[in-house]
Amino acid sequence: MELMWWWLLLPAAVAAGAAWWAARRTDSTANARRRPVAHADRLILLPEYQAALRRHRRWLAVALLACAALLASTAVAAARPVGVTTTRPEQHNRDIMLCLDTSGSMSSADAAVVDVFAELAAEFDGERIGLTIFDSTAVQVFPLTDDYHYAREQLELARDAFDGQPGSSGFLDGTWSGRGSSLIGDGLASCLNSFPHTAGRAGNGDPGTTGDPAATQDAGATQDPGQPQRSRSVVLATDNFLSGEPIMTLGEAAALARERAVHVYALNPGDLDYGSGPDQPGAQLRAAAESTGGAYYALDNPEAVPGVVRGVEETEKTALRGTPRAVVSDEPGLPLAAALLSGLVLAVAGWRLRP
Amino acid sequence: MTSLLQRVKSDMAIFAHRKARGMLDGEYGSVFRGRSLDFDDLRAYIPGDEVRDIDWKATARHGSPLIRRYVAVRRQTVLLVTDTGRNMAAAARSGETKKDIAVMALGVMGYLAHRHGDVVGLVSGDSAGTTALPAKGGEAHLERLLRRVDSAATLDAAPSRLEDQLDHVARTIKGRNLLFVVADEVAASPATSRLLRRIQAQHEILWLTVRDARLVPDEPLLPLDEVPDSYSVSGSYPLPAHLVPDPAVVSAYATAVAERDTGRKAMLRQAGITEGEVAGSRDVVSALFALLERHRRAG
Numbered sequence: 283m284e285l286m287w288w289w290l291l292l293p294a295a296v297a298a299g300a301a302w303w304a305a306r307r308t309d310s311t312a313n314a315r316r317r318p319v320a321h322a323d324r325l326i327l328l329p330e331y332q333a334a335l336r337r338h339r340r341w342l343a344v345a346l347l348a349c350a351a352l353l354a355s356t357a358v359a360a361a362r363p364v365g366v367t368t369t370r371p372e373q374h375n376r377d378i379m380l381c382l383d384t385s386g387s388m389s390s391a392d393a394a395v396v397d398v399f400a401e402l403a404a405e406f407d408g409e410r411i412g413l414t415i416f417d418s419t420a421v422q423v424f425p426l427t428d429d430y431h432y433a434r435e436q437l438e439l440a441r442d443a444f445d446g447q448p449g450s451s452g453f454l455d456g457t458w459s460g461r462g463s464s465l466i467g468d469g470l471a472s473c474l475n476s477f478p479h480t481a482g483r484a485g486n487g488d489p490g491t492t493g494d495p496a497a498t499q500d501a502g503a504t505q506d507p508g509q510p511q512r513s514r515s516v517v518l519a520t521d522n523f524l525s526g527e528p529i530m531t532l533g534e535a536a537a538l539a540r541e542r543a544v545h546v547y548a549l550n551p552g553d554l555d556y557g558s559g560p561d562q563p564g565a566q567l568r569a570a571a572e573s574t575g576g577a578y579y580a581l582d583n584p585e586a587v588p589g590v591v592r593g594v595e596e597t598e599k600t601a602l603r604g605t606p607r608a609v610v611s612d613e614p615g616l617p618l619a620a621a622l623l624s625g626l627v628l629a630v631a632g633w634r635l636r637p
Numbered sequence: 638m639t640s641l642l643q644r645v646k647s648d649m650a651i652f653a654h655r656k657a658r659g660m661l662d663g664e665y666g667s668v669f670r671g672r673s674l675d676f677d678d679l680r681a682y683i684p685g686d687e688v689r690d691i692d693w694k695a696t697a698r699h700g701s702p703l704i705r706r707y708v709a710v711r712r713q714t715v716l717l718v719t720d721t722g723r724n725m726a727a728a729a730r731s732g733e734t735k736k737d738i739a740v741m742a743l744g745v746m747g748y749l750a751h752r753h754g755d756v757v758g759l760v761s762g763d764s765a766g767t768t769a770l771p772a773k774g775g776e777a778h779l780e781r782l783l784r785r786v787d788s789a790a791t792l793d794a795a796p797s798r799l800e801d802q803l804d805h806v807a808r809t810i811k812g813r814n815l816l817f818v819v820a821d822e823v824a825a826s827p828a829t830s831r832l833l834r835r836i837q838a839q840h841e842i843l844w845l846t847v848r849d850a851r852l853v854p855d856e857p858l859l860p861l862d863e864v865p866d867s868y869s870v871s872g873s874y875p876l877p878a879h880l881v882p883d884p885a886v887v888s889a890y891a892t893a894v895a896e897r898d899t900g901r902k903a904m905l906r907q908a909g910i911t912e913g914e915v916a917g918s919r920d921v922v923s924a925l926f927a928l929l930e931r932h933r934r935a936g
Binding site for chain 1: 723724725726727728732735792797821822824849850852853865866867868869870871872874875876877879880881883885886888889890893894897
């Protein structure tokens with residue numbers, strides 16, 4: 283228990299001293315209102331009167347004590363008693379990048395995907411989420427953030443755009459550069475590059491030559507040794523219908539994700555494989571996702587959202603405790619309760635002392 | 638400032654109209670027998686005159702009662718004794734200052750004496766000292782005496798101790814005088830009783846008690862303005878009025894005051910002193926009349 287504005291006690295003490303001095307000072311005009319009487323011993327020597335006087339004085343003392351307690355407790359309350367506790371806030375050191383394929387084949391499902399993303403964003407607490415959309419090129423709608431309000435706004439904008447609301451057509455600007463469409467491997471790689479620390483290195487290097495896990499992990503470890511390692515997940519919504527020549531194939535992007543210890547959770551809105559061959563798009567996507575330690579869900583699977591959430595939460599890394607932080611909280615309860623109590627006592631004493 | 642004596646005279650005039658003109662003079666003359674045997678003249682009887690002064694033969698001749706008047710050979714000395722200490726600046730039963738009532742009573746008595754041709758002196762003071770003004774005649778002297786009492790008895794004066802003044806009388810006043818003591822409700826004490834008996838042996842004493850202010854209402858449930866907040870002149874400490882309506886305090890106070898009054902009356906009676914009581918300045922003349930009447934009957 284500390285006092286934040288302890289200096290307030292000094293004026294309070296000065297005020298109390300001044301009040302005491304004023305009360306103690308013999309008031310020369312006090313007797314002007316009174317009538318002088320002689321032979322007061324007729325009254326004051328009576329034991330009954332002395333008993334009444336003692337009672338009066340006792341109540342006066344009670345009132346005085348209550349006054350002092352009231353002043354002291356309100357002064358203490360005004361000085362803001364605070365409790366300082368040291369907490370190590372538990373941080374959910376997880377980064378989740380929502381990665382949305384906005385190609386023509388997905389256009390019918392994008393609104394539903396955004397709804398699922400919004401649902402996912404509502405499930406997370408303490409994680410950082412970001413949104414990247416891609417078609418032939420990737421656009422980061424918002425970077426990793428824990429400002430969920432902002433994330434929800436952006437997701438609502440995205441849904442408006444996919445629903446074709448007027449005035450929202452600019453949302454998809456920049457995702458199409460004519461080099462094809464639905465370049466899923468490139469999109470996933472861009473999403474992987476949206477994570478901090480390793481983004482620059484991965485972006486500069488040839489995807490083929492960044493396959494040295496030790497080098498990358500060393501770089502990640504030495505880049506910011508004070509920062510705890512954050513678990514990384516990508517929720518990739520795509521139907522895996524490729525049209526064009528991607529720089530990286532899905533498999534390469536998945537390898538990159540694996541190398542960077544990023545889990546990829548695939549959401550497939552159109553789980554329409556013909557048969558169970560490994561070259562079917564759904565099966566490829568499943569294989570890529572599961573190769574990174576993630577999972578594959580059809581979008582309409584009721585297990586999709588809980589499964590992704592569970593999967594992401596299981597990726598919790600070790601250093602999840604934040605730095606110790608001193609939390610200062612007001613604790614005015616005790617002095618205010620004392621003030622209330624002494625106020626009540628003062629009221630009772632004042633009632634007893636009323637002339 | 639109007640003359641104090643003027644106030645006394647007007648009060649006496651009112652009283653005289655109410656009762657009968659000259660009645661007070663008759664009472665005074667009957668009480669203070671400063672008479673010689675040298676016949677002066679006759680005058681009409683006034684109620685209050687001694688019956689034995691009636692000249693029955695002249696009355697029979699004249700048809701209405703006539704009083705023999707004698708030439709006063711011995712000028713009586715009336716000695717006004719009063720307390721001018723702080724106590725007298727306190728409130729009386731009527732709410733007035735006791736000093737005003739005392740001045741009125743001393744003035745009436747002094748004026749009666751003056752009209753009767755007697756000389757009037759004053760012994761007054763407080764615990765700090767006693768002053769004696771020698772007995773002289775004349776209204777101006779009387780006025781000076783009253784002024785003396787009026788100006789001395791203030792709240793800044795020393796505490797009261799009437800025993801000092803009585804002691805002064807006992808020690809310094811020679812001869813037989815008429816003492817008119819105006820005091821408040823002094824408490825009886827063996828020392829005072831002895832002193833009074835000693836003085837009574839030499840002088841003739843009339844004692845007028847100015848009733849002190851009531852400190853407690855008669856009834857416990859009276860409104861509080863009946864007894865305002867007070868403070869004691871002796872210690873300047875307050876007596877909060879709201880403490881006293883306690884029924885236990887009221888009954889104890891009544892008992893204590895009754896005992897005190899009984900003690901004082903018994904002390905004065907034992908010493909052979911006639912005592913009168915006055916509560917306010919309106920009652921001074923009638924109280925004095927009653928006192929003179931009682932004294933005449935007693936002695």
